[in-house]
Amino acid sequence: MTIPDWLHKKPGKRTIQIGLILTLCFQMAVLSVEYLGSVLPIWTGEEIILKTEPVDPRSLFRGNFVRLNYEINRIPTEPHTEFKIASVVYVSLVESKGIWQFDTLNAAKPHQGTYIRGRVRRSDSDTVQVEYGIEAFFMPREKALKVQNEMGGQAQVRVFVAPNGKARAVGFQCLGDAC
Amino acid sequence: MRLIQLFKKELSHEARIWVRDELVSEQQANTILARYGTSLSDDTDKNSFGYYLLMSLGVLFIGLALILIVSHNWDEIPSSIRTGSLLLLTLVTNAVGINLFLSQRTRAGIIWLLFGGMSYGASIMLIAQIYHLGEHFPDGIFWWALGILPLVVFTQSRLLALLSLGLASIWLVVESGEGFFPTLYPIFILVALWLTLFHARSRLLFLACIVGLLVWINLGLAWVMGSGYHFDPFAEQFPFSLGLALLINGAAWWLMRAEKSDWREYGLVLHIWLLRAAIVTLLVLSFEGVWEEYSSDRNWLSVISVIFIIVSGIVAFRLSRASGRYASLPVLMLTGYLAFSFTLVNSFSHMEFIAAIATNLMLLFMGILLIRRGIDQSETHYFYTGIVVLLLTAFIRYFDLIGDYIGGALLFLVAAGILMAAAKYWKHHVSLIALKQGEDRE
Incomplete structure (x- = not known):
């Protein structure tokens, strides 16, 4: 069996030089895209308030955070409506007494109103579980516990929603020391 | 005779003493060592290797410390300064690493690139923390592993390959744990395999690739059964995996006949680990209750799984045949036994008893074959493995009877x-050889 030369061949010094520099550029690009993706909704978005319930897990990689279960994470659907796992959906929101609540669930981006972009996590016969990328709120452990204890199931989170529907949580509505 | 790496180092150490004591010349020592894919200079740089290893572990610990420091969540420091600092750290450590690597200080360069890789990962995690990104967190690990992958290609470093494959494997676990299929995992496997097969010898990486590939294929089968929406593991994955193991064993024998000494060594290591896995699997299957728990009816999946075992066995036989009967005979025996047992259990009810007896007989044949191979090839490892197999089988069957006391006694008889x-046949065979040798001498 003959093995193609390119599998054995060691890359030249010039190739290695260019390759390593491009790798560094790739790493910096990944970090930049992550950073811009994080801040763009805050820079360009509209601020809304969502109702949520905090619980406190710890991530091995990212430190302590409060897990946020929003009311809009579980959306009622017509019986036997199928949604593909990980598919993108848009949830239109309406304001009621200062809190934004679920209005309609759309597979395509709505043309008007306030809407938030999410991904289907689970689909049951009459509900669909949607995540928006705002379900984790990082803070020191003591503060995270305080948030959980003082706010209980009554927490409200300030969220920025960009024109494309991408959302970013920026903080809790002031309740005690946990703002 | 093939030697594993540990003994090669011993041999090359001994050969240096022979040369020092003027028992053999340097050239003769090197000629002897070349037969085993090693040389007098094989581990002369062990002191610098020790330094390199400790430095690498030190960098790994610094990286873990960095992640923990980041995880502390420094509220008092503005987010832009935190992000900027880590971006700068990633840029500087990688730039220093690239500079050192290109100026021929390869090892120092790789240690800096390893540190750069850790900083890059810590930066991904920190940005996610600062901006409260709750998005699918395994993506962060994936991009971390992917950012290291080109470094493996250009530096051909085993250390960076271990980091990349290790991260990719963590991603495989958490991604599937979150209910998604890690489609791109084989990219990491392919790069690590390319490195170990063609550029840098590493048995650990090679074995990790094979194990990773097996896990990924199994996840893939469960994903396909869930129609690409979710994982739906099924009982027939077990015979599928055994078929894959037969195929890999065939590939191991093929590697053991390769021209490159590295490939021969991979083949040997793979074969030894597969042998151990086969013995453990057979010992587990020797219990009747295990076959009872394997609940599969006769359906298209069970039929395909048995066909897969047979096809894998044929391919493995073709690959191992040229290595002699100790290579091909176990393949034939195992293929026949697996196909027979799974067909029986899938097709008829209450056949677990027969399958368990077949497994015990298979263990017996394996033990005899290993003892004979150990003596024939003068390799104590196989000899003692054979004895351990027979003793373990007897021990297990004594405490876990198949059937009642009479049934157990019959099995022992x-x-x-x-x-x-087997002993009689062996004696007959040895006397035949002695007779033939006598005739040849005359």
Whole structure:
């Protein structure tokens, strides 16, 4: 069996030089895209308030955070409506007494109103579980516990929603020391 | 005779003493060592390797410390300064690493690139923390592993390959744990395999690739059964995996006949680990209750799984045939036994008893074959493995009877009969060889 030369061949010094520099550029690009993706909704978005319930897990990689279960994470659907796992959906929101609540669930981006972009996590016969990328709120452990204890199931989170529907949580509505 | 790496180092150490004591010349020592894919200079740089290893572990610990420091969540420091600092750290450590690597200080460069890789990962995690990104967190690990992958290609460093494959494997676990299929995992496997097969010898990486590939294929089968929406593991994955193991064993024998000494060593290591896995699997399957728990009816999946075992066995036989009977005979025996047992259990009810007896007989044949191979090839490892297999089988069956006392006693008597018949045949075979040698001398 003959093995193609390119599998054995060691890359030249010039190739290695260019390759390593491009790798560094790739790493910096990944970090930049992550950073811009994080801040763009805050820079360009509209601020809304969502109702949520905090619980406190710890991530091995990212430190302590409060897990946020929003009311809009579980959306009622017509019986036997199928949604593909990980598919993108848009949830239109309406304001009621200062809190934004679920209005309609759309597979395509709505043309008007306030809407938030999410991904289907689970689909049951009459509900669909949607995540928006705002379900984790990082803070020191003591503060995270305080948030959980003082706010209980009554927490409200300030969220920025960009024109494309991408959302970013920026903080809790002031309740005690946990703002 | 093939030697594993540990003994090669011993041999090359001994050969240096022979040369020092003027028992053999340097050239003769190197000629002897070349037969085993090693040389007098094989581990002369062990002191610098020790330094390199400790430095690498030190960098790994610094990286873990960095992640923990980041995880502390420094609220008092503005987010832009935190992000900027880590971006700068990633840029500087990688730039220093690239500069050192290109100026021929390869090892120092790789240690800096390893540190750069850790900083890059910590930066991904920190940005996610600062901006409260709750998005699918395994993506962060994936991009971390992917950012290291080109470094493996250009530096051909085993250390960076271990980091990349290790991260990719963590991603495989958490991604599937979150209910998604890690489609791109084989990219990491392919790069690590390319490195180990063509550029840098590493048995650990090679074995990790094979294990990772097996896990990924199994996840893939469960994903396909869930129609690409979710994982739906099924009982027939077990015979599928055994078929894959047969195929890999065939590939191991093929590697053991390769021209490159590295490939021969991979083949040997793979074969030894597969042998151990086969013995453990057979010992587990020797219990009747395990076959009862394997609940599969006769359906298209069970039929395909048995066909897969047979096809894998044929391919493995073709790959191993040229290596002699100790390579091909176990493949044939295992293929026949697996196809027979799974067909029986899938097609008829209450056949677990027969399958368990077949497994015990298979263990017996394996033990006899290993003892004979150990003596024939003068390799104590196989000899003692064979003895351990027979003793373990007897021990397990004594405490876990198949059937009642009479059934257990019958099984022991059958086993004793087979062992004695094997011993008689062996004696006959040895006397035949002695006779032939006598005729040749005359």
